[in-house]
Amino acid sequence: MPDKPKVAFYWCASCGGCEESVVDLAEGILGVVDAVDIIFWPVAMDFKRSDVEAMADGSILVSMINGAIRSTEQEEMVRMLRRKSQLVIAYGACAHLGGIPSLANQFDRAQILKFVYEESPSTQNAQKVYPTTKYQDNGRTATLPELHRLVRTLDQVIPVDYYLPGCPPTPKLLQQALTALLTGAAPPKGTVLAPDIALCEECPRKDTKPADLSFTTFKRPHSSEMDPEKCLLAQGFLCMGAATRGGCEALCIQGNMPCSGCFGPTSRIKDQGAKFFSSICSNVAATAEKEIEATLATIPDPVGTFYRYGLAASLLRARMGRQAEA
Amino acid sequence: MQTRTITIDPITRLEGHGKIDIFLDDKGEVERAYFQVPELRGFETFSIGRPAEDMPQITSRICGVCPTAHHMAGTRALDDLYKVEAPPTGKKIRELVYNTFMLEDHALHVYILGGPDFIVGPTAPKALRNVVGVIQKVGVDVGKKVISMRRRLRDLISYFGGKVIHPVLGLPGGVSKGLNPDDLPGFKQLAEDGVEFAKFTLQVFKDIVLKNPEYVKLVTSDTYTHKTYYMGLVDENNRVSFYDGKIRVVDPSGKEYAKFPAQKYLDYVGEHVEPWSYVKFCYLKPLGWKGFSDGPDTSVYSVAPLARLNAADAMATPEAQKAREEYFATLGGRPVHFTLANHWARVIEMLQAAERMRELVNDPEITGKNIRTIPTATPTVGIGVVEAPRGTLFHHYETDEKGLIKKANLIVATQGNSARMAMGVEKSAKGLIHQGKADDGILNMIEMAFRAYDPCHGCATHSLPGEMPLIVSIRDTSGKIVQEIRR
């Protein structure tokens, strides 16, 4: 009886939602457990880092790693898993694109630390104590990993074989991915394991999307009526679906809210945010500079809207002009 | 002086990762133990410049196990920011989603995360200290019931929120989606089944834990006792509330110390910093930081089920209230200081969540069409609070006149327990490790000291020989490892 293929799960700068998405296989997880040997899953399992280090290189079939990389410990762990695995899957938006935590690339690490440990209104820290990587106390040394200055996608740290997009990926896509890998039907390396077409294609409101869009103003959901049947972009809401890969079956739209872009771009786009705003700006009605300005002023937060999940993976990656020791 | 170090790395089921450094003196007794959180992402800073209405979805990414808690705290902050109130149907839908979430998230912990320590036992073979062992103990049918019940509850959250992991429904003044009357019968059935499930869970707990004198001894032992203040949200009748109300704090003797609306949280909540952890430690600001100590002079408080039951005078629903009365009668009256009693209090809260679900689905307004009020005020400051499963959660937003965030301050539930967890880990380590001996059973019992709080990253374990990977390395003073224990 051949050994079951070995699988590992690991989390970096993550929220745990990707771990929950595996649980949301519900009854389906029993089939997974039958088919594979999960040999490393720190939230759940008996195996330690040194057990994995003792394994032969390449003896793990696939490691699924979620979360962005933002500390020395996370970097070490993913390098080690890469050595030990035949395949590495970047699981979820953070590993794939940087995710919401990569919005921190718009700010300095120093600014983040200063707010948390000094400036936050509830923090009482007159001595300006900061967490330190080596804390000496009476001959004792307690250690902490260091935060990187930059948030990175998984493939900015190690080579990645496949990507499962989404915040989080849906159980259905996970199931499909596992089946493909275990039955030897794996697609070409580098593939993002979701349909390579914009979300509009699977949106329940597709039929109400007009052939021509024309914007005089953009609306924000909190202050506008939202028609629960019509295409959200056509109503003037910033629905990222037009520049976002499908595969989620338009869950947020079914909650009557616009897509925020968590599946990232299709394969034909380098920078999801730029592609989206290029497209909607093309469809702004105004032709005079002042009116163009007035229309675009109704978009409140370009970076947070267009790059909410993908700042680390975007062409610019991070805010320039940061201090050397930030 | 010879110092030996025991490092437990990683601990799991926390926000991100965690580790414990234990230092022994030359007699092998524990001198000091540090409970360390090695991670930080910086949500408060990268929220700057974001539209406030995006905050419920952005902050839900703080935690994918309890995203609904952040989503709801953010939505309440938006209500305050725009000085707008949801119409009755909008409020009720929010409360329905929220209680459903409390029920399924507590069930995750009871059956799959912390529960195995009791349902299977703290010294049971490690291969059984997980949901497989739980299923063996309570039966396959029950196991399927748990998985299926959680799935159905989470489907309700998806119905209103689009997705269950990072839902989208929250808007200032309401929600984004209403309840179609055709779908109501299914939810009514779900609520009934939920109440039965919660009652069943309570019975399981009584049969397996309370009828076992060893467990009762463990729960009431001094090793796992801390006398701190307790904080929880209460309604206008001082009953436990998850979604709305005022924050009430009682002192270690159970007397009310303070009761205040969310807007006044800065008068009471302080955060303390230590150099050996990235997490901050909450305490009562007016008393000043008094260190990691408990007793009448402490300024440390605690949150989550144990604390909520202590801080309130009653539960808000009848069956839960009966269960609460029995709880206090058994454990010697209010307040209860036994950390492990969190497990029991959690089950009682499941009952309230389910009963409240049932009240709401049977309320005729739940299918109303008016689900939101569109705000018109100019925003400046908004503060929202909810009870996350793991404790009191504060979201505080300050914006410009366009509603873009200028400053955000978030006090995340588990921080309300971080001081108590640090004390608990050290106390249990000191109580359990002697002459340098730390075997597998001892390790698990140290873990139980923090696991009872259900720290924020309680993630799934399933069908797997699920205990956390632990390495205990005992080094001599030159750093050479002289013994290693693995499990």
Add this chain to the structure above:
Amino acid sequence: MSSPTTQPSNGKPRADWEPRIVAFFCNWCTYTAADLAGVSRMKHASNVRIIRVMCSGRVDPQFVLEAFAKGADGVLIGGCHFGDCHYSEGNYKAARRIRMLRRVLADMGIEADRFRLEWISASEGEKVKLVINDMAEKVKALGPLGMPGQFKDFDQEMEHLEAEAGVKEVAHAG
């Protein structure tokens, strides 16, 4: 900073450093004007690498971002005046997109003077010269943007692999 454009000791640009500016010129107007400037032997700064596109509306914001990401210190776009577009609408689209792109660049810390949009008709050879010279001067004053070098700098934080936290590999006890 360790890019070859800077002096090793103080991070300031070398005295002989010249900015590299990428220009996207629309075929019908600006590119023709640039030709005219050349034929008329107007001298302008040599910092500009010109890429001919059929219309300013062809300039995808991704081109601009990629130019900066690959090391450009400045990006210039030249198109037809409103009303003169060979394809009627193209320059309006460019105007709208570039406005939004400006905001993104500002929010991402790229100074305004590094990115410029000009409407230049086919006969305005002199304007081409003036714009290029002016931009080269302004970008030179700002110094190099040097994005590739900046990221190489950042990546130095990934070079240490020694475990600070966690347990090193050891032999089993006994």
